Structure formats: structure tokens, C-alpha cells
Amino acid sequence: MxxxxxxxxxxxxxxxxxxxxxxxxxxxxxxxxxxxxxxxxxxxxxxxxxxxxxxxxxxxxxxxxxxxxxxxxxxxxxxxxxxxxxxxxxxxxxxxxxxxxxxxxxxxxxxxxxxxxxxxxxxxxxxxxxxxxILSEVLTKEGLLAGPAPTKIFWDDIKRGLHVLNRLGPCDVGQSIAVQEGVVLAIEAIEGTDQMIERAGSLQRNVSGPILIKMSKANQDKRVDLPTAGPETVNNAIRAGFQGLALEANNSLLLDKDRVIKIAEKNSFFVIGVDQSKILQ
Amino acid sequence: MxxxxxxxxxxxxxxxxxxxxxxxxxxxxxxxxxxxxxxxxxxxxxxxxxxxxxxxxxxxxxxxxxxxxxxxxxxxxxxxxxxxxxxxxxxxxxxxxxxxxxxxxxxxxxxxxxxxxxxxxxxxxxxxxxxxxILSEVLTKEGLLAGPAPTKIFWDDIKRGLHVLNRLGPCDVGQSIAVQEGVVLAIEAIEGTDQMIERAGSLQRNVSGPILIKMSKANQDKRVDLPTAGPETVNNAIRAGFQGLALEANNSLLLDKDRVIKIAEKNSFFVIGVDQSKILQ
Structure with a gap:
């Protein structure tokens, strides 16, 4: 050196x-x-x-x-x-x-x-x-990143998820949630997103969804690791029956974006970057 | 008739x-x-x-x-x-x-x-x-109901749990949580308290606790079923390694209190009714 x-x-x-x-x-x-x-x-x-x-x-x-x-x-x-x-x-x-x-x-x-x-x-x-x-390209961009645009029902679930996470944020606990037709199937605590996805998959009902929503916490210290998703997250979600993933734009990391998009497109699974300030009033 | x-x-x-x-x-x-x-x-x-x-x-x-x-x-x-x-x-x-x-x-x-x-x-x-x-005797009373009085560390966990549930309450989702030394091990969503207890048990660390906290939601409609615990809840919690249960006094139901007390005393597991307005400032 x-x-x-x-x-x-x-x-x-x-x-x-x-x-x-x-x-x-x-x-x-x-x-x-x-x-x-x-x-x-x-x-x-x-x-x-x-x-x-x-x-x-x-x-x-x-x-x-x-x-x-x-x-x-x-x-x-x-x-x-x-x-x-x-x-x-x-x-x-x-x-x-x-x-x-x-x-x-x-x-x-x-x-x-x-x-x-x-x-x-x-x-x-x-x-x-x-x-x-260091890795500016991993920051989640706003807008539809892969798959079909979310329908009204999925948008409602994204809103519901953001609302709950927004309440929870100041407690500095959990940063992801699974919602299906307004029902909060699972909230992440210490188990991690992958286990939460698996659990939500087993709790889902026989209707469209669920949707995974992941966002940073209120006043999150950006020096500390941001919420992250990548090909594994998307693969796990698809395997568990999820139909989409909403990540907080500019406040979360999307790893291996090209692979994520490929997997999502192949499975008609949407990945979207959302700006919570525009969604939560 | x-x-x-x-x-x-x-x-x-x-x-x-x-x-x-x-x-x-x-x-x-x-x-x-x-x-x-x-x-x-x-x-x-x-x-x-x-x-x-x-x-x-x-x-x-x-x-x-x-x-x-x-x-x-x-x-x-x-x-x-x-x-x-x-x-x-x-x-x-x-x-x-x-x-x-x-x-x-x-x-x-x-x-x-x-x-x-x-x-x-x-x-x-x-x-x-x-x-x-109809069953006034099932309403949880305030104060220590069974087992040893919670130590400082357990009181801190009760406060942490109440704080998180209090934030979550207005979202009308989940009414129980497992906390161990400030770490929120699990938050209940649709899976029910028993599954949440089991999960938290498997996620716990090798220190004292965890504690189960259960409270009603903000502005909970009292005509609708209140948070409930009973001998099964306490047995499950003990089996999963928990050391105590805090229920919201006057806003939750404690079924089969005599059996609960017997089980709790035998296992040095505390059951306490807490008034959140006195604990959360």
C-alpha cells in the first residue's frame, strides 16, 4: 500500500x-x-x-x-x-x-x-x-422502477404501510411492513426483513397482494445504514406471494438494480420509489 | 326458554x-x-x-x-x-x-x-x-397482580413497550409487543399474540427478559373486544422464556385470574396492571 x-x-x-x-x-x-x-x-x-x-x-x-x-x-x-x-x-x-x-x-x-x-x-x-x-447509484430513485404500475388497491396499501411506518419511525424500531388490502400482515422488529416477508407470506389471504413497504425512520441519521433492498429481498418477496415493493425514494438503498429489475419484470412484480412527503398529508 | x-x-x-x-x-x-x-x-x-x-x-x-x-x-x-x-x-x-x-x-x-x-x-x-x-372481574386491575415486582430494567422495558404501542395505537394495528433490555424483539400484527410470543422467544438474547406488553389502542372502542390475556398467554410466555407481562389496567381483560396468578407465582413471572397515562409523559 x-x-x-x-x-x-x-x-x-x-x-x-x-x-x-x-x-x-x-x-x-x-x-x-x-x-x-x-x-x-x-x-x-x-x-x-x-x-x-x-x-x-x-x-x-x-x-x-x-x-x-x-x-x-x-x-x-x-x-x-x-x-x-x-x-x-x-x-x-x-x-x-x-x-x-x-x-x-x-x-x-x-x-x-x-x-x-x-x-x-x-x-x-x-x-x-x-x-x-460513495455509491450514489444505489440510492432509490423516485417513480416506478420495474414491473406494472401499482393499481389503486396497491396504492392504498402503500399509503397504509407508509402511515404505520411513519408513526413507528420516531420509536427507532422496524423499517418494513407487509400490507394486503389494508390489513397489516406483519411489522418488522428485530427479526429482519427476510423473516418478516416469510411470515407475512404465510399469513396472507387469498386476494391480490401483499405489498412490502420499506422506509427510513423519522429523522434517520443518514450516516447510519439506510433501509436496503436487493435481489434477495425481491426474490424472497416473490416466493412468498408478494406483488410489489415500495421503497422510500432518496432515503433507501436499492442494490443490484439491474438484477432487481430483471427479476421483477419477469414476475410482474412492481418496484417503486415513493416520496412519503407527497403521499402522507 | x-x-x-x-x-x-x-x-x-x-x-x-x-x-x-x-x-x-x-x-x-x-x-x-x-x-x-x-x-x-x-x-x-x-x-x-x-x-x-x-x-x-x-x-x-x-x-x-x-x-x-x-x-x-x-x-x-x-x-x-x-x-x-x-x-x-x-x-x-x-x-x-x-x-x-x-x-x-x-x-x-x-x-x-x-x-x-x-x-x-x-x-x-x-x-x-x-x-x-357483564364480567367486571375480568378487567385488569392496576398494580402488581402476581410474581416478583419488576426490576428497574423491566420497568424500562415496560415503558419502551408502552411508548411504541402508544405510537402504533392510532393506526389500529397490533396491541402487543415483546421487549428485552430496550430491544423490541417483536411487534404483533395479524399473527396474534401467541405466535408473536413464540417468535420473540426465538429472537431473544441471553440476558434477563423479555417482557410482554399488551395495551388497548388509542381511542379504542370499548364495545369492541379489548386486549386479552389468560393462562394460555402466560404459559406460552413462560415457555418462550419471558419474565413478565404488563397489561393496561382497566383497559384489558385478564381471564382466569386465579389460574394466571398460580402459574405466574410458580414461575417467578410477574403480571402487572399498568396505567399508561401515569407512565407515558
């Missing part, structure tokens, strides 16, 4: 899934250096294999910051989901405990903790950036 | 579970007459067996009202859960369609539809009463 003052040294805080790798692939081509912080039982070892990385336990905040300084990191990005663990199950270091003490009620939420971590890093003079600043 | 102008003729709109039978047992002893409306695929046939009853399909509103008049019903009570079905899956009669047209957005909710049905019945000069008017 070449050390140069002109380079950006990016640290990727690697949650689950392949997104951290995608960032690395993209960033590498720009000639800058990348460094992974990987977390045991969270990060997929294959994603960081062969890359400059360090393994940590969740809760080792000081160790994470030390590693960033050691690698002259000047920017940090969080990529991929990290499920908010029970605090007493963690080996929290002193720095983490101090951080939590500052956090107050925020530590209750799924994203609140990550948001605190981001603040802690920025206090070290290191900038925490959103994924969309 | 004796016909007398002095008697009350009560119609029980029988949802799932044994609650409709309990009402009948209690009401019979008062010497009044009871008449069941049972619904295919909803009401347990054993609950109405040997009782004066009629079977209907969900959506047959006119038929239900005609049956009430034929049986000189002067009071109606709704007992036991009726899952809100997809409207297009129902054989709706003309009366039901007119009712829905009046209902507007209310028809989206789980209870909204039942509330509309209650209004429709009252327009016929028949009074719809809450279950607590």
Missing part, C-alpha cells in the same frame, strides 16, 4: 451482507485506500477476506477508534445491518460506557446506538459519511 | 376462544336469555354447542341484525378475537357494503370494522355493551 497525503483512507464499519464489499470494490477503483472493521458474529468473513481488516467485538469502541487512527483513517462509512444487541450481553469498554451515559434514551433504538458511535468517531476529527456519498 | 318482558335477551357475537362461553355461563346464572351469533372459521363450535345459536359468514350484516330482531335481542356483546379479513375475500351483503361506504378509512383497521358493526347494530335500537359490563 502506498502512503500519500493526497489519498483518502476510508474505514468501512462492516455490518452484515455484501454491501461493505461493494463499497470496497467501488472505492478501490478510485485508487484510495480502504480499511475494514469487521465484527465477530456480524460481518461475513468472506466479505473482508484478502482485504486490510481488523476483527473486533461489538462494544469495543476505543479499540475501533484506535484502529482508525493507526490506519490514518480520515473518513468512515457504516455499511450493512448491525442488529442492536442487548447491552448487558456486550463486553463494553470504558469508552463505550461513557458514550452510552451520554446517549440517554437514544440507546433504546436500533439506530440510536450507531448514531452515538458516529458522533464519537467525529469527535476524533474523523468524518462519518453516508453510503450514498 | 321462558319469554318475559323483564328479561334481557343478550346476543353474544362470538369470536375465537372461550370468552363467549364464559359470558354465557355468567349470564345464564342471572336467569336471562342468551343467543349466540357464531361465525364459520372463527367461532369454536364447542363454545356454542348445546346453546341457542345461529351460524353466519363474516360479512352477513343484514342476516346478523335480522337474527337479533327475531330473537328479541336488546343487548349485544362482542367477545373473542375476530381477525379483520381481506374485504374482497368476504361475501358482503348490501347492508355491509353500505356500512363500509360510511366507514371511510376506519375500515383499514383491525377494530375499525367491528366498531362500524357496533354502530350499525345500535342504529337498530339495540345496545352494544362492553364485556366488562
Amino acid at each position: 502506498i502512503d500519500s497525503a493526497m489519498e483518502t483512507n476510508l474505514c468501512v464499519i462492516a455490518g452484515g451482507g455484501i454491501l461493505p464489499r461493494k463499497i470496497a470494490d467501488n472505492f478501490d477503483s478510485s485508487g484510495n485506500r480502504i480499511f475494514f472493521l469487521a465484527f465477530r458474529n456480524v460481518t461475513d468473513p468472506e466479505v473482508v477476506a484478502g482485504r486490510h481488516h481488523e476483527w473486533l467485538e461489538l462494544g469495543e469502541v476505543q479499540k475501533a477508534i484506535d484502529a482508525m487512527h493507526r490506519n490514518n483513517v480520515d473518513k468512515v462509512v457504516m455499511a450493512g445491518p448491525i442488529q442492536r444487541p442487548a447491552l448487558s450481553s456486550l463486553a463494553l469498554d470504558t469508552r463505550a460506557l461513557k458514550m452510552l451515559a451520554k446517549g440517554g434514551l437514544k440507546i433504546f433504538g436500533d439506530d440510536g446506538l450507531l448514531s452515538l458511535v458516529a458522533n464519537e468517531i467525529e469527535e476524533e476529527g474523523i468524518k462519518v459519511i453516508g453510503i450514498e456519498q | 321462558i319469554d318475559s318482558a323483564m328479561e334481557t335477551n343478550l346476543c353474544v357475537i362470538a369470536g375465537g376462544g372461550i370468552l363467549p362461553r364464559k359470558i354465557a355461563d355468567n349470564f345464564d346464572s342471572s336467569g336471562n336469555r342468551i343467543f349466540f351469533l357464531a361465525f364459520r372459521n372463527v367461532t369454536d363450535p364447542e363454545v356454542v354447542a348445546g346453546r341457542h345459536h345461529e351460524w353466519l359468514e363474516l360479512g352477513e350484516v343484514q342476516k346478523a341484525i335480522d337474527a337479533m330482531h327475531r330473537n328479541n335481542v336488546d343487548k349485544v356483546v362482542m367477545a373473542g378475537p375476530i381477525q379483520r379479513p381481506a374485504l374482497s375475500s368476504l361475501a358482503l351483503d348490501t347492508r355491509a357494503l353500505k356500512m363500509l361506504a360510511k366507514g371511510g378509512l376506519k375500515i383499514f383497521g383491525d377494530d375499525g370494522l367491528l366498531s362500524l358493526v357496533a354502530n350499525e347494530i345500535e342504529e337498530e335500537g339495540i345496545k352494544v355493551i362492553g364485556i366488562e359490563q
